[in-house]
Amino acid sequence: MKVKEILTEKEGEKLFLLGNEAAVRGALEGGVSVVSTYPGTPSSEIGNVFYKIAREAGVYFEFSSNEKVALEVSVAAAAAGLRSFVFMKHVGLNVAADSFMSAVYTGVRGGMIVLSADDPSMYSSQNEQDNRIMARLAGIPLLEPSNPQEVKDLMKFGFDLSEQFKIPILIRTTTRISHMRGVVNLGTVIQGKEKGYFKKDPSQFIVTPVYVVKMRKELIEKLKQIEEKTEKSPLNKIIDKGGREIGIITSGSAFNYVMDVVSENNLKVKILKLTFSYPFPEKLVLDFINSVDNILVAEEVEPVMEKEVLAIIGKYNIKKKVYGKLDGTLPRIYEYNPDIISFGMAKIVEKELIKREKYSTKLSLPLRSAILCPGCPHRATYFALKKAIKKLKLKEEEIIYSTDIGCYALGMEPPYNMGDYCISMGSSIGIGCGFSKATNQKVISFIGDSTFFHAGIPPLINAVHNKDKILLVVMDNRITGMTGGQTNPGIPLDGMGNPAPEVSIEKIARGIGVGLVKTTDPVDLKETEEVFKEALQFEGIAVVITKHPCAMITDGENRKKGISIKYTINQEECTKCLICVKNFTCPAIYIEKDGSVNINPLLCDGCGVCAQICPKKAIEVKKQG
């Protein structure tokens, strides 16, 4: 499949789509006009597809500077009567939360969907928060798809629902839904309106106490009406396998595991799949509870529905057992899978469930840890900084390295060990401010270009104003790298690939009043080391911007130009000092069985930094094309 087909493939056809790709198609079938995001895995591919097709689709798309801004862009579009779609990873909703909570109060005019991609088991996230709780906190209707087809269909359903009740809708996926591929039957793409018109009504769009008092009441009334919908919605369905001993209430990915375990073992159970799961359909669930002997709730991650079920049981004084996370039938933490569900269900059903032999190995397998790519400019930055610290005879163990969310957080790994604290986007600087005040230790903060635009500017203002002593290294690799390479405000391209003004990090730092601001190319190790030496001795806040394109960019450009630059090691000159292997750790450089050091030409990116660090000048360039 080509990405374009997500837009161009006709109604009635099928595509093998990723959950995230299905979200794009669903938005297009729903007549979306404005789409915004800040990249975050597991939601990133939605943006990557819009980046490629938005212009042709006649949809406005942007990579906003952060999730709060993204939400505001979409909510304003919806206030102007357009259909809008904003998506983010689960923790992105924390950043957007301030506006998100109030946007549910004000409501919308055009349909608006907020998609949160949660990350059970934290494959690429800093926490395991369950945003179904956010839905309850905000009072926003919630949809939970179980596969790409449902993701697509719920987008369109969500837009209609949103317009009917004039309220944004939250779709909660998980990694396993966003990154699951399945057969999707396509509907018709509808061209959204190009421009809306904002009809003024301060009583709806200004959240002063006078107005919100009324809005709060309206919200609760809306939720009551929507609950009547969830009670009767065909999205909430019962699958009756012909028994009443156990009734399983489930949603999202957990539904898939339940279905596979039930089918494979031919279990006679009754299943209630809740897709339109908030406002929680009390009567529907009550009837279901009454129709079975005992209940199992299977859900990821928190016992959200389980507590709702327990509340109903308590309210109606029902004497039935509820199995789930709270009694330990199923685990409280991490992602589920068919084996976990099977293990849990084996505890409560009479029947013996299928168990298979399980092989394992006693051999110790090589670790394939995440590492900075070959040619990654961050490695050069860390190497140069380490050298500067050594030259100035600073005690490394006395330095606090406050790092941030991005590839460069891998600097915490050996041999660099430059990462001591990291909790959220932009935290490197705020945390740096705190350590600067609370200790006499030297503070070095690391932040990427995209993260700096996202949440780095307010804490930098704080650092200047409160006279904190921090060396801030902005690792500007000209891309939002870790999420797969999206544009950001520092790049002369916008979210649709159109030329855009490039926002200067250096000018921002100077404008705020940072005492020392320097930009250097980290691939020039010598110069970068000198810049770091000066910055490390500066009293006050210093900002060093290490600016060099991400290896993904240089790789792509070289391939286009047909240039192939590879480095090799001259074995006659190499003394096997292993500085390139042990101190620099480029994954392209390895030790052969015979002890000689070599460079894997398939991995070498041609950055040439290794040639600069070799004391014997044994690393040589080989250029082709």
Place this chain on the structure above:
Amino acid sequence: MSKESDRGEKTRLKNIYKIQLIGVGGQGTIKTSTIVGEAAMRKGLNVVMSEVHGMARRGGTVVTELKIGEAHSPLIEEGAADLLIAFEPTEALRSLNKINCNSFVIVNSAPIVPFTVSLGISEYPELSSVFDELKAKIKNLSIIDAQKIAKEAGSIISENMVLLGAAVATPGFPVDKDLVIQSMKENLPLKSIETNLKAFELGFKEVKK
């Protein structure tokens, strides 16, 4: 086979066919899985697949799982895979928990040694002991030098298509060869398709000989 007859045709497999693919970032594991999945869809079968994305992980382990047939979840139960395609010898061992004594297993014999071995923080076992263990546990085992065969076909990058060819040749593979080839054409760059098709055929012959 005409395009129309491939589509929309209601086909049901008696059992769900489960394939695990495991490799190292950059080897084309996800692309290979997608080709199989789309081919199954063309045959009119239901198919679900799980793939890993996430942090820039060049060099990390990449696992994809495919269930062809009436399955809901894309995750394969332990010991339930019908077919394992391992793009790297030690990665085959990492997936042992997914296979059983009847599973078909295709293993690329070319090792990829990670930087952690050079750094001395992990070990790469002797290749012979890796193969011995695989041979002891798996009766339907094909160890294939996909790197060498890909070079023969014209490019080392076609390694994944050698393994795909080998997989399609295993007994019980649920999708016809011509549908897989059609799917390759729809998913791979035009300029490298000849090499990839050659690699695929050589891999196919490696198992069907």
